[in-house]
Amino acid sequence: KAGVTQTPRYLIKTRGQQVTLSCSPISGHRSVSWYQQTPGQGLQFLFEYFSETQRNKGNFPGRFSGRQFSNSRSEMNVSTLELGDSALYLCASSLVGRTTDTQYFGPGTRLTVL
Amino acid sequence: AQRVTQPEKLLSVFKGAPVELKCNYSYSGSPELFWYVQYSRQRLQLLLRHISRESIKGFTADLNKGETSFHLKKPFAQEEDSAMYYCALIGSSNTGKLIFGQGTTLQVKP
Numbered sequence: 001k002a003g004v005t006q007t008p009r010y011l012i013k014t015r016g017q018q019v020t021l022s023c024s025p026i027s028g029h030r031s032v033s034w035y036q037q038t039p040g041q042g043l044q045f046l047f048e049y050f051s052e053t054q055r056n057k058g059n060f061p062g063r064f065s066g067r068q069f070s071n072s073r074s075e076m077n078v079s080t081l082e083l084g085d086s087a088l089y090l091c092a093s094s095l096v097g098r099t100t101d102t103q104y105f106g107p108g109t110r111l112t113v114l
Numbered sequence: 115a116q117r118v119t120q121p122e123k124l125l126s127v128f129k130g131a132p133v134e135l136k137c138n139y140s141y142s143g144s145p146e147l148f149w150y151v152q153y154s155r156q157r158l159q160l161l162l163r164h165i166s167r168e169s170i171k172g173f174t175a176d177l178n179k180g181e182t183s184f185h186l187k188k189p190f191a192q193e194e195d196s197a198m199y200y201c202a203l204i205g206s207s208n209t210g211k212l213i214f215g216q217g218t219t220l221q222v223k224p
Contacts (some may be wrong), residue, residue: 003157033210043200043214056211090158097210099146100165105158 002026004093004106018079021109025072025093031055032074033103034066037088048087049074050097058082071097079113116141118201120215127191128223135186135218137175137201145203147177147184148212153197161186161199171195191222 034046044059049068066076094101117140133217164177
């Protein structure tokens with residue numbers, strides 16, 4: 001079974017721009033969660049999608065948004081980029097997002113904001 | 115507030131020595147606790163979860179609700195155990211929202 005894939009793997013943007021990151025979950029998985037990883041704040045939950053609906057949201061500004069498609073693929077968008085948005089963005093997929101479901105992480109997208 | 119605390123940023127031990135990675139949590143309820151590991155240049159992956167009560171790669175973790183702790187232990191460290199370890203919790207039964215600690219780098223010296 002193919003693992004979770006994320007595209008692109010690396011991205012360089014400038015302040016004020018917007019960016020879209022993509023996540024393809026493991027086949028059959030319907031829950032996708034997004035996390036931001038930075039040296040200072042560690043791993044922080046952004047949001048979770050299940051069956052095309054946002055089920056949970058972390059404490060991030062409205063500039064961070066996401067969506068999930070009918071094939072469970074998910075995208076997250078960050079508008080009006082700030083220097084502090086530079087981070088590794090990870091997505092994780094699981095069957096339906098229950099606590100008993102193992103979450104499988106992708107390799108991440110490294111976003112650098114200049 | 116839901117919080118996971120890993121007090122040590124770095125834990126350095128010699129091969130064959132016992133290892134204990136500390137994790138304390140704050141949650142008003144019954145959370146599910148996990149340990150995730152990230153080896154160099156690899157993805158974050160689940161190591162073990164408290165509900166399974168299993169030993170993975172020689173590691174065990176016991177949930178102590180009285181002390182709100184979920185420390186990870188291994189009696190004899192191996193060099194291949196060197197990695198970043200994250201303690202995490204899920205507070206609700208119908209969610210994939212993981213709350214992570216800051217992580218502890220385990221360095222096992224030969």
